[in-house]
Amino acid sequence: MTNQEFRVRAPQLQGRGWLNTAGRDLSLADLRGRIVLLDFWTFCCINCLHVIDELRPLEEEFGDKLVVIGVHSPKFEHERDPEALKAAIERYDVPHAVLDDPELLTWQQYAARAWPTLAVVDPEGYLVASMSGEGHAEGLRRLIGELIERHTAKGTLSTDGVLPERTKREDTELRFPGKIALLANGNFLVSDSAHHSVVELAPDGETVLRRIGDGTRGADDGPNPRFSEPQGVCVLPEEIAKTVGYDVVIADTVNHKLRALDWETNTTTTLAGTGEIWRGAPGDPVEIPDDPREARLSSPWDVAWFEGQVVVAMAGTHQLWSFDPVTNHLAVYAGTTVESLKDGPKEQAWFAQPSGLAADASKLWIADSESSALRWIENGEVHTAVGKGLFDFGAMDGKADEALFQHPLGVAVLPDGSIAVCDTYNNAIRRYDPVTDEVSTLATDVLEPSGAVVVDGVLVVVESAAHRVTRPVPPGATQELTQTRHRTKRPPVELSPGPIKVEIVFEPPSGQKLDDRYGPSTRLEISANPSGLVVDGEGVTTELHRQIVLAKDEDEAEPTEDGDGVLQVIAHAASCDVEGPNPACHLSRQDWGIPIRLVPGAPSELVLMLRGVSA
Structure with missing residues (x-):
């Protein structure tokens, strides 16, 4: 190095x-x-x-x-x-x-x-x-x-x-608020993220009645709590709150914790999380200790009550977790830590930075932000209503299989059973109708909406970049959306169709050696989007080199400006210090998502550098 x-x-x-x-x-x-x-x-x-x-x-x-x-x-x-x-x-x-x-x-x-x-x-x-x-x-x-x-x-x-x-x-009464919940008294609870606090707002959505947190970043529990960029807030059912002795669960996002709030005393306690972030390779199992406070979380972004428990959008691990307040049990609810879009049994499904949750009688709706998708879970199965994957996004109304969002962060269930989507990066409120399987636009020029709740049939929205709570959707209103399609723009790497040698170059830093005491010291995982781009050679091996075979979809004519797809390459190498009584261990890991364009006569070798860090 x-x-x-x-x-x-x-x-x-x-x-x-x-x-x-x-x-x-x-x-x-x-x-x-x-x-x-x-x-x-x-x-x-x-x-x-x-x-x-x-x-x-x-x-x-x-x-x-x-x-x-x-x-x-x-x-x-x-x-x-x-x-x-x-x-x-x-x-x-x-x-x-x-x-x-x-x-x-x-x-x-x-x-x-x-x-x-x-x-x-x-x-x-x-x-x-x-x-x-x-x-x-x-x-x-x-x-x-x-x-x-x-x-x-x-x-x-x-x-x-x-x-x-x-x-x-600048400063304002609210600063980049995140999520919102309705309190039993008819007021709102809003996470005031950039002020590191949560606030109670009057029904007008403007008047601050109470602020919990002193506005500075911290993780203190007790009657004078501090938070760090909190997001999701979940008000527990009354009978559950009486049983457990607290009323609200807060996703304390940058502290990597779940916090409990006793509404009468303004006192918070930590329910889950050490404050240290969970880190692992995509697909690595998450082991959760019996005491949730000893678990490592990763950017919990939203919380919702579903199936008798608090479901957590664990954005940093690309999963949903669950927390049962009565039994004090924390578990993985859905997802594998692989970041992508794949439906199926919830234990096998893939998510991409889930960031918004809302539940109806039988379904849990999810704003899966990095895949620009609206998804739902029902009877243990994950489904996608709208969304095509990590690199396709835009602003398109119409049939769900053609509709597009751009990094949505919030969802809410409307009185007619349709779903309001905070289409954050389109500055819009969109609507998905499960009956007609269509998407329409309810409001535009809503600055980075990030959370919403329905009150008396009216959608109340956190307009995050405008630092306020608003009601942007008049009853019965729809609006026209400027329809656009986009793909993530990164210069594609030209490779030849057919056999390709993928080689990861790794040299342990000075004073270190490869560490194979607990098994193979290296790991290479290759996948692609679309999946048919790699016709042979996908999967995991312990060698840092491999031959794969690339093929182009014959239904497409010429390569697009953005290429033919994305090659996902994840490499690991374990090393340890050569000298010292307690030699430190190190895990070098890199994750490349490489847009590629298949061009006859282009190079048939892809060489990537995996670098360790050392003094």
Whole structure:
């Protein structure tokens, strides 16, 4: 990783402009003498949000010796909007400068192929490390410490010059509220996410009657609680609340916890979660201890009462979990941790960042945000009403098999049994009718709706980017939607149809060796979307090289601008320190979703670098 024999000059930073710098532009030349950490992210991506939180302690620890720059490389069309990006920087409390790169210019220069990707540039302007995925904080800490030591000795570390300040933020009564629930007294309970609190609103949806949380990030229980970007709120049935001694379950998202709220005393307790995030490979089983408070959660985003328990949209593991307040039992309810869209028995189904839940008498409805899908569970089976997968999205009304959403975050059941969808990145409220199997549009120009509830037949919506609760749908109203189709835009890699050699290059960092004490030290998983793109060679093996066979759908004529599909490659390598009385173990993992275009005569080999992080 830090081998000085092969030094590559870091490419210059290109994009549309800079945000969160109080109006100042940056360049690598401006930052010479400091260590620069580039974080390639997109604000829809839960893994990217995890990385932002992982980097906060590093930014504090290393001060002005380290400069973190977020390079925003959008997946969804909405994320290309500079105003939406500006709002996301504030919503997620991004503490560093952000380069707006809507055309993926810097992304391509740094050969990024997955969200998130991290790249480290040393004080002399050379690229010394890159890695994708989350969970690299400790390795980065050691690497940055080693770079500081080396370049201090060389005299090339310098903190001269003034770094840009964060852009000052506005404030409003609510700031990026997330979810909403109806209280027994007719008032609303709303998660005021950017204020790290929950609030009780009067029936007008405006008047704040009570605020729980002091507005600062924290995880304190008791009568003066603190939260960290809470989202879902679930009011328990009255008889259950009397039994368990609390009234509300809160998805404390960035704390990775479920919290209980006693409404009379304003006291909170932790129901589940240690505060540490669960991490594992797609498909890895989640083991949950008997005491839910000893379990690791991952960004619980919404909570809903269904089948006599609280169902949790566990966005970070691409699953649904369940919590029984009476028995204090936490379990996986649906999903396997694989991020994709696949129906079937709930234990085998695949989800993609589920973020909104609503239940009727027999069905649990799910806003599956990264697949831009509306899904439901009934009798233990997962079904998809609207949605085509991770990379297809848009704004299309009509029959459900042709309709499109764009990263929906909320759902609500309407009085006639149809489903209102907070179509967040289309700034719209959409309606799915299970009887006619059609989608229509109820309201447009609703700024990033993220949650909704029905009161007296009227839909009440959290208009998150407008920092308010509104009633945007007049009774009986429908609106015209500007119909568009999109696919995620990343430059495709050209490969030849037929046999392809996939090779993952991995060398344990200096001072480490492959660790095969508990079985094979490496793992390679290959899949594709559409599934027919790989006709031979899918699945999991323990070698970091494999031959696969690619084939093009003969029903399609020429390759599209976006390519013929996406090759999903996930590689793992376990290593351990060679020396020391208690050698540390390390898991290097990268997950590439690579758009490919099949072109006769193109290369028949795909080589990817799996990099470990070490001092």
